[in-house]
Amino acid sequence: MTVTETTDTRTDTCAGPPQGERRPDGKDKYTISEVAALTGLTAHTLRWYERIGLMPHIDRSHTGQRRYTNRDLDWLALVGKLRLTGMPVADMVRYAELVRAGDHTYAERFELLKATREDVLARIAELQGTLAVLDRKISFYADAGRALASERA
Amino acid sequence: MTVTETTDTRTDTCAGPPQGERRPDGKDKYTISEVAALTGLTAHTLRWYERIGLMPHIDRSHTGQRRYTNRDLDWLALVGKLRLTGMPVADMVRYAELVRAGDHTYAERFELLKATREDVLARIAELQGTLAVLDRKISFYADAGRALASERA
């Protein structure tokens, strides 16, 4: 049995990525398809993330195949969270560059994360505004439904 | 003075669309560029919405120019809210078709709105999860910043 690269990960589980099959640190070596299964991303996307500079250096086997570590999975989990906020990939690449550049970029990372936090708060507020509109419309249609029902009675 | 079609509406106001310049019902006739200014959409986008079936029928002047009404502005406001939820345009078109089809589609509209409401709740929950991750990272960098400061002292 294999994990094909075109698996539609939306249809087989209701919850998010499984994250359950991690190996203990020290013998944490995952192939690309294992990481795909663990994260819900496709292998294509994982290679693409690497090409655009969104990943740290990924280990290779003696024949050149990628071998991901638990640390890489942690990074991908963060990327997944940032992706949910709607942050553009280019901004995540910027953050990845700061991480690669070393400890002297702490302040800049801090600022970037704080700005992102503000964005997330704003988006939550937007969504709650939308929820209010939706609830008004929904109760309108619920009332209309009741009116139709009593008409039929 | 004119409203150009390429105005970047994100840079001139912090709040959302102005929505302030409405004319009273009865003499509510707006040109496409007025609606663009009012909604923050471009005239291009307004025409495109019409082409794909996202708009109701829009009145025309005797020379064929679009004349939007307050009702159209209300619809665009709803569309704007739905867009914030990440709802695909195709789904909004579906909703628009139900509205055009008449009162007998109330039940289906109700279901569609309820499903959208669930999506919005799920997205809010996702964002709050992301916020938690972000806050942990931010406090890590804040601590690191304090450590560096005391080191310098």
Add this chain to the structure above:
DNA sequence: TAGATCCTTGGAGTGCGCTCCAGGCAAGCG
């Protein structure tokens, strides 16, 4: 050792939501 499956690469293709262009009509102004 054969055959199936998995992994590699650079580059091309896809779907979405706009975004813009060319060419032309219409209205207001000096």
Add this chain to the structure above:
DNA sequence: CGCTTGCCTGGAGCGCACTCCAAGGATCTA
């Protein structure tokens, strides 16, 4: 009358985030 500005149309183009392809090498199972 000419000039500027705004609006019209169909269709092409763009940016993003993937998504896939072709050709070939690596690894696993019987």
